[in-house]
Amino acid sequence: MTESNASSPELAEGDIVELTVGEVAHGGIFVARHSSGRVVFVSDALPGERVRAQVTEIKKRHARAETLQVLEASPERLEHVWAEADVSRDPAERPGGAEFGHTSVAFGRELKRRVLADALSRFGGVEPDFEVVGLGDDDATRGCGWRTRVTLHVDEAGRVGPFAARSHDVVRVGSLPLAYADIDELAQQIIAKGHRGPGRIDFVAPADSEVRMRARVKGTSTRKPELLTERVGEREFTVSEDGFWQVHRLAAATLYEAVREAIDPEHFDAEAQHYDLFGGVGLLAAAVAELAGADARVESVEAAAVATELALRNLSEWSGATAKTGRVDRYLQGVLEGGADALAASRAGTVVLDPPRSGARADVIEPLVVLGPQQIIYVACDPVALGRDTGLLRERGYELTRLRSYDLFPNTHHVEAVATFLRA
Ligand SMILES: C[S@@+](CC[C@H](N)C(=O)[O-])C[C@H]1O[C@@H](n2cnc3c(N)ncnc32)[C@H](O)[C@@H]1O
Numbered sequence: 001m002t003e004s005n006a007s008s009p010e011l012a013e014g015d016i017v018e019l020t021v022g023e024v025a026h027g028g029i030f031v032a033r034h035s036s037g038r039v040v041f042v043s044d045a046l047p048g049e050r051v052r053a054q055v056t057e058i059k060k061r062h063a064r065a066e067t068l069q070v071l072e073a074s075p076e077r078l079e080h081v082w083a084e085a086d087v088s089r090d091p092a093e094r095p096g097g098a099e100f101g102h103t104s105v106a107f108g109r110e111l112k113r114r115v116l117a118d119a120l121s122r123f124g125g126v127e128p129d130f131e132v133v134g135l136g137d138d139d140a141t142r143g144c145g146w147r148t149r150v151t152l153h154v155d156e157a158g159r160v161g162p163f164a165a166r167s168h169d170v171v172r173v174g175s176l177p178l179a180y181a182d183i184d185e186l187a188q189q190i191i192a193k194g195h196r197g198p199g200r201i202d203f204v205a206p207a208d209s210e211v212r213m214r215a216r217v218k219g220t221s222t223r224k225p226e227l228l229t230e231r232v233g234e235r236e237f238t239v240s241e242d243g244f245w246q247v248h249r250l251a252a253a254t255l256y257e258a259v260r261e262a263i264d265p266e267h268f269d270a271e272a273q274h275y276d277l278f279g280g281v282g283l284l285a286a287a288v289a290e291l292a293g294a295d296a297r298v299e300s301v302e303a304a305a306v307a308t309e310l311a312l313r314n315l316s317e318w319s320g321a322t323a324k325t326g327r328v329d330r331y332l333q334g335v336l337e338g339g340a341d342a343l344a345a346s347r348a349g350t351v352v353l354d355p356p357r358s359g360a361r362a363d364v365i366e367p368l369v370v371l372g373p374q375q376i377i378y379v380a381c382d383p384v385a386l387g388r389d390t391g392l393l394r395e396r397g398y399e400l401t402r403l404r405s406y407d408l409f410p411n412t413h414h415v416e417a418v419a420t421f422l423r424a
Pocket residue numbers: 244245246278279280281282283284301302303304307326327328329354355356381
């Protein structure tokens with residue numbers, strides 16, 4: 001480890017450098033420029049700070065570094081919400097998953113707003129006015145106690161804990177402040193005892209019952225996943241313990257409402273054929289069906305067969321609601337090969353699109369725009385993927401007319417957006 005000479009033209013891994021920190025970038029990191037001219041992405045910093053940081057990676061065009069010491073702190077800096085993730089700890093021992101825990105939840109939302117706005121402008125060519133809305137009492141709790149799903153890892157030695165940030169090394173922690181309190185309590189008992197490994201332990205706190213814990217050691221699960229009940233208002237959804245469900249205890253209800261509000265009523269034909277693509281267990285299909293009424297025709301499309309079966313069950317009150325297992329891109333190709341009546345019903349419909357982090361991409365956007373629904377409600381968990389897909393949709397005749405954003409993951413860099421696109 002060497003102190004880098006400020007006038008040195010080159011940086012090397014392990015160098016310790018002083019950096020003035022600039023804007024936030026995607027992924028919970030901040031942009032700095034070293035005196036050599038190289039861009040350095042530094043973690044655990046804030047805009048405007050001066051930090052001492054260690055270079056961890058050198059790439060062709062940039063470097064990565066981790067803050068070791070804050071020399072001049074931002075007025076937005078707070079004591080880290082997770083003691084073990086604080087800059088005072090060795091970076092190799094800091095758990096990942098709370099990249100914005102060293103500022104307030106409100107300033108974390110502002111950082112996320114900047115990242116989303118930049119991605120939409122840069123890749124999508126749009127500059128909508130929006131803020132990132134917080135959930136429930138997250139400001140009052142400093143964004144603690146919201147995670148109803150937590151995964152811990154077990155190493156060869158039987159040590160249990162989260163992975164260190166940007167690594168697959170298990171670190172020991174004395175608390176999981178972002179987790180639901182009951183998960184934290186059970187997890188601490190397991191951390192203290194250790195567990196057979198290597199593997200992972202998944203904790204789930206469903207709406208209606210006690211915390212479940214399920215371990216996978218050397219790739220083999222200790223038991224079958226159970227079916228759980230989750231609630232959104234008065235509505236119940238059956239989900240598999242190991243299947244997708246929103247993590248924040250208020251997220252499913254927030255997105256359910258957000259999708260209903262995002263649907264432009266002037267472009268909503270209740271009798272048309274609607275779709276919930278990447279539908280999971282049918283959460284957002286239910287939101288569309290509730291708007292369309294008792295005779296709603298909505299099809300949920302999802303790659304995981306177990307989730308499709310559960311979607312059928314969760315949507316059973318609407319006789320016109322269906323669920324299909326398949327890859328969305330291939331499914332859309334199939335719809336395009338259907339009869340003229342089916343195509344006309346779909347063209348009059350609304351499509352909800354809720355892809356994983358990688359986004360919908362051209363494979364899905366291309367057949368979707370050929371299908372040409374009246375409106376597309378895009379639920380996005382990755383700002384850059386949304387920016388790119390916005391660019392594709394705009395090139396092919398859709399315009400972004402409304403954008404809302406929600407802080408479903410306080411203290412992390414993740415941000416959710418719900419965008420309405422209308423056929424121009
Ligand atoms: C972000 S989740 C959304 C689930 C659901 N909309 C919800 O809010 O509960 C994305 C879902 O897409 C599914 N998925 C991922 N890739 C897929 C693909 N190529 N085709 C169909 N489903 C896919 C995943 O299994 C997951 O259930």
